[in-house]
Amino acid sequence: MQFSAITKALLIAVPALVLTACGATSDSSEGKSQTTNTEAEQAQTEGLDTQTGVVEVETLEVAKTPEELQQDAFDALRQQQTIYFDYDKSTVDSEFVALLEAHADYLTKNPAAKVMIEGHCDERGTPEYNIALGERRAKAIVQYLQSLGVSAEQMTTVSYGEEKPVDLSRTDAGFSKNRRAVLVY
Amino acid sequence: MNRLGLVFLSVICLVWSKPSLAKLEIVITEGVNTARPIAIVPFKYNGTAKLPFNFSEIVAADLMRSGKFSPIKVEDMPQLPNTDGDVDYSSWVSSGVEAILVGTIEDENLDRFTVKFELIDVLRGQITGGTVQALKNGRLVETKDHIMFERKVIIATSQFRYYGHRISDIVYEQLTGERGAFLTKVAYITIAYDDVYPYKLVVADYDGANEIELVKSPEPLMSPSWSPDGKKLAYVTFENSRSQVYIQDIYTGKRELLTSYDGINGAPKWSPDGKSLALVLSKDGNPELYLLQLSNKRLTRLTNNRAIDTEPSWSPDGQFVIFSSERGGKAQLYSVDLATKRVKRLTFDGDMNLGGSLTPDGKHLVMVNRTRGNYHIAKTELESGNFQVLTKTRLDESPSIAPNGSMIIYSTMHGSGQVLALVSIDGRFKARLPASKGQVKSPAWSPFLN
Numbered sequence: 001m002q003f004s005a006i007t008k009a010l011l012i013a014v015p016a017l018v019l020t021a022c023g024a025t026s027d028s029s030e031g032k033s034q035t036t037n038t039e040a041e042q043a044q045t046e047g048l049d050t051q052t053g054v055v056e057v058e059t060l061e062v063a064k065t066p067e068e069l070q071q072d073a074f075d076a077l078r079q080q081q082t083i084y085f086d087y088d089k090s091t092v093d094s095e096f097v098a099l100l101e102a103h104a105d106y107l108t109k110n111p112a113a114k115v116m117i118e119g120h121c122d123e124r125g126t127p128e129y130n131i132a133l134g135e136r137r138a139k140a141i142v143q144y145l146q147s148l149g150v151s152a153e154q155m156t157t158v159s160y161g162e163e164k165p166v167d168l169s170r171t172d173a174g175f176s177k178n179r180r181a182v183l184v185y
Numbered sequence: 186m187n188r189l190g191l192v193f194l195s196v197i198c199l200v201w202s203k204p205s206l207a208k209l210e211i212v213i214t215e216g217v218n219t220a221r222p223i224a225i226v227p228f229k230y231n232g233t234a235k236l237p238f239n240f241s242e243i244v245a246a247d248l249m250r251s252g253k254f255s256p257i258k259v260e261d262m263p264q265l266p267n268t269d270g271d272v273d274y275s276s277w278v279s280s281g282v283e284a285i286l287v288g289t290i291e292d293e294n295l296d297r298f299t300v301k302f303e304l305i306d307v308l309r310g311q312i313t314g315g316t317v318q319a320l321k322n323g324r325l326v327e328t329k330d331h332i333m334f335e336r337k338v339i340i341a342t343s344q345f346r347y348y349g350h351r352i353s354d355i356v357y358e359q360l361t362g363e364r365g366a367f368l369t370k371v372a373y374i375t376i377a378y379d380d381v382y383p384y385k386l387v388v389a390d391y392d393g394a395n396e397i398e399l400v401k402s403p404e405p406l407m408s409p410s411w412s413p414d415g416k417k418l419a420y421v422t423f424e425n426s427r428s429q430v431y432i433q434d435i436y437t438g439k440r441e442l443l444t445s446y447d448g449i450n451g452a453p454k455w456s457p458d459g460k461s462l463a464l465v466l467s468k469d470g471n472p473e474l475y476l477l478q479l480s481n482k483r484l485t486r487l488t489n490n491r492a493i494d495t496e497p498s499w500s501p502d503g504q505f506v507i508f509s510s511e512r513g514g515k516a517q518l519y520s521v522d523l524a525t526k527r528v529k530r531l532t533f534d535g536d537m538n539l540g541g542s543l544t545p546d547g548k549h550l551v552m553v554n555r556t557r558g559n560y561h562i563a564k565t566e567l568e569s570g571n572f573q574v575l576t577k578t579r580l581d582e583s584p585s586i587a588p589n590g591s592m593i594i595y596s597t598m599h600g601s602g603q604v605l606a607l608v609s610i611d612g613r614f615k616a617r618l619p620a621s622k623g624q625v626k627s628p629a630w631s632p633f634l635n
Contacts, residue, residue, distance in 0.1 A: 126540040129539050
């Protein structure tokens, strides 16, 4: 199945994050490096002071199911809304597959949700040709999301061509940031 | 409610006829040495009312900008004559000028000025000494055939700039045999990302004077195209998170929504007869060319191809539409015969050709050529197939040809900003029009306005 690769990655990555978090908590409870603590940790420490100070209470993380872990991963990935394209190309690069799967997951589970997909280009070529190229990029995303089960009714497209660059440097690095599709909810 | 909100938004984001202080200056980058020397002598003023400026400044600037003439400095003139009778021909020989424009301005009454001017052929004047006898109706009479043109008019203060360009038109046509394009305007888009309304549709005289912001919008504005009578502009907006084609009367500000289909509504181009627009819609799946009849809003589809078809422009006779298409792989220019719908490929040079348009005589195809990754303005002579790259600036796009076919205005990069630039149709004269603020792009040269 298409999700299996990410699921596997998450089964490793998420518990690792939980472990690091636990490590931080135990550091602060021992009173080390108080000045570098985060605000959340400070709040926790103050909470302890108002108590008798004799007993410390720790909790265990409830182990998440693979489904929950995947959902967490999707939620995180869905914060990313930009897909970049190669020069003069409108094909979806494999590195954005997971990102699009996360958006597809949300859209299929929330059929009332709507998304607008903006197509953008770099500043090379004429403005009018870039409008056509930007639309082709937006449509490539629509087709990809449709193949993942998203209804066509949930998606609209708009091509801004080269009119809304995010990087104005006109360097190769700038151009590659401007060749993009953006999912806007 | 939502729709009402959108309508309201589109109303508040439009501000008409607000003059701006910005002005397009000119920096000539190539071609001064090929221009013909000419003397525009300051007109002599007899009067007390304050003159807005002397015509000679406007005329000299116009002729210099045409790329064909190099007006000599006032301090290099051997004398400052005001009429043909004042001219000492022998003193002008060494100056190398071929013609002298002389004139006078007289203060009449209440904002009325009498303007007299003469355009004098220096070489002819030198040969004849200012007068020559010729047979007319069987009698020998004195003629002044070295005076190429003379005129006397009465104008108001408000007409000075207009009349200055009018004199330039006359001088240019007398000396080149080609109509002058000094009484024209240019529409363009300016972008200042920090502004509340970053995108502006601006119209100015061809020399950058009288700049007026016609539309201001928080969202992109694109592709201005002039009606053939010079009174309206068609353009593309994104103010409602979608592309829409509007036409707007530049004098009344009246705005009409033409198309708002799903997908692309873009690249409008007014037909030479003013009755229809060619434009691009992707409502049927991918970008295709359509004709929109303005009287009844009827659409006729012109192309039908799975590849991108865009950037229509009209042949001067209105029988063909030139366009860019990826039907052969990379984008190239094609034409479609409106009567037969037959499509013909026009360009074969370089990796890619875009944004094609024909010169007013129909003989040259001007385009944006991409060769080895560089975008430049180029032209092909249709009959011979001779191909010539005209510019060497960076990221050149949006060429628009002056109505007399002498010059192309286009957008290009200078430093880190987008500016407008000029190149003569033969590629010899090149100039830049530095922007005072922000980016300037998508220039569209108006038709003749006189």
